[in-house]
Every structure is written in C-alpha cells, then in structure tokens.
Amino acid sequence: MNADPNCIFCKIVAGQIPAKKVHEDDHILAFHDIQPWSPVHILVIPKTHIVSMAEVGDEHAELLGRMMAVTPRLMRELGVTNGFRHVINTGRDGMQEVMHLHLHVMGGPRPWNKG
Template sequence: MDCLFCKIIAGEIPSDKVYEDDLIYAFKDIDPQAPVHILIVPKEHIESLDDINESHKDLIFHISLKAKELAAKFGLTKGYRLVNNCKEDGGQSVNHLHYHLLGGRSMAWPPG
C-alpha cells in the first residue's frame, strides 16, 4: 500500500511521535497551522470518515478521548479544535482517516 500515514505508522518515514497505542498513532504536523498541531491517525487503514461503520465506534470514541488527553498534555487549557477533513472537497489531502488537533491560539470561524 502506498499510504503516507501507513508508512509513518510503520516507521518507514520519520515523524515526531507524541503518542502511540494499539489503535492510534499521533504525531506533530510537519506544516503546523497553530502552535500545537497534532495528527491523530488510526493504525487501521480507513480511507475517510465516509468509510467507517458500526465496527469502528470504539475506535472513534478512543480517538476523541486521546485528543482530550493530548490537549491537556500540551497545555491547551483555553480550548482547542479537533478537525476531520473528509474527501477532496472537504480538504482531505491524505486518503487515510485522520484528525487534526489544533490549539495554542484563538481559532477563527470559518477557518481561513
């Protein structure tokens, strides 16, 4: 499989890992859009949010809990944003489900 995130998870491409367990891998984004910008990626290759089903509900809940824990670990006490971009028009640039944890500055809406 020629998936960037699968290669990062496998250690074939270096990353600045901040968390790993049996289900997910989290690392600092190489092009941060905020002072804290962490990508949270399931180890299972899932193309996008459109490809999840009932069997993934524990995984999605786990990602949310770990995002909260990572936000606390990185001192995001004033708030943060957890974003999933789905498919091309949604801004997804890597076809592997992932979430952006962003914080450390005030987040405008809509994002620009």
C-alpha cells in the same frame, strides 16, 4: 492491520517515515503535523488504513471514540489550556489531502486563524 503501501500515514505507522509522536497504542498514533495551522497541531490516526469518514461504519465506533478520548490529555500535556479544536476533513471536496482518516487537533491562540 490493514495498510496501504502507498499511503504516507501507513508508512509513518510502519516506522518507514519519521514523525514527532505524542501518543501511540495498539490502535492509534498521534503526532505533530508538519504544516501546523496553530501553535499546537497534532494528527490522530488509526493504525489500520481507513480512507476517510465516508468509509466508517458501526464497527469503527470504539476506534473513533478512542481517537477523540485521548485528545484532552494530549493537549494538556502539550500545554494547551484554553481550548482546542477538532477537524476531520472528508474526501476531496471536504479538503482531505491524505487519503487516510485523520483527526486534526489544534490548540493555542486562535488555532483556526492561519497566518
């Protein structure tokens, strides 16, 4: 798998940095966000290093589908029963903070209303 030795998410995938994992398979990893915006806030990342959605091509369609498809089950398992939100920030202007593609999945009361 392609990895960036300076990327914090690649280090999490490699087991060099701990994370509170909720799902892992051969292609993706999901874990709790350390700065949550909602009662349940997980990140779903590809194990291979893709910088952002701007780097995604047709060859990534199955991977992106897998990232989206796993989230309903994960949110149910985490107790989210009244809906959830998906957010992917892309690039600096899109407010992406970690330059490794990641899907935020937020649930619980008003997950988009931080504070």
